[in-house]
Amino acid sequence: MPGPWTIRLESGDNKVAEKTFKVVAVGDIYVHVGKWASQLPRLRQGNALYPNEAMTHNYLGHAYREFMEYDLALEEYTKAISLEPHPNFYNNRCLTYNNKGEYDKALEDCNQALALDPRHIGGLINRGNSFRLQGKYDKAIEDYNQSLQIVSKEDHTNSALAYYNRALAYEAKGELDKAQADRKKACELDASLCKNP
Secondary structure, eight states: HHHHEEEEEETTTEEEEEEEEEEEEEETTEEEOOOOOGHHHHHHHHHHHHHTTTHHHHHHHHHHHTTOHHHHHHHHHHHHOOOOOOHHHHHHHHHHHHTTHHHHHHHHHHHHHHHHHHHHHHHHHHHHHHHHHTHHHHHHHHHHHHHHHHTTTOHHHHHHHHHHHHHHHHHHHHHHHHHHHHHHHHHOOGGGGGOOO
């Protein structure tokens, strides 16, 4: 059905993940459109006009990732990196490898982002996610802790993500009091992480 949609994964009373998107009619089929995916035709045109602009490949990678076309997203991020080895591009590829479940490759890219910028918050959070998704909870918590030490007080989005993901790691370790405290902090910073159905 066309319109706004939200998919939420829950474990008991706790929300594990949530994805909001819009479904639109394209011809006789329906597709979901996110922030970047809605710009896909314009991004492809820009990419054709400016094939040597790293940022156009990066944005095209975002659009493909929203469509869950992870291999195409990886190609675009790789092109962006080949043109300009920027920590954000490595971080975006890390995130995409995490989406595919290729955690060793994700770790390599997050490590590369952090080699270029040791204070790269996204790189720390996504590397923490790679560790957490592999069951290496203590290493994940170290990365979340480090990101919380260097994130600015005004950056509520990344602070909330660090607390939220650290809560998931604590929860997996069975440290439920710590998980609950972190989840509460995440919700205070970004209520969208903790909306109830």
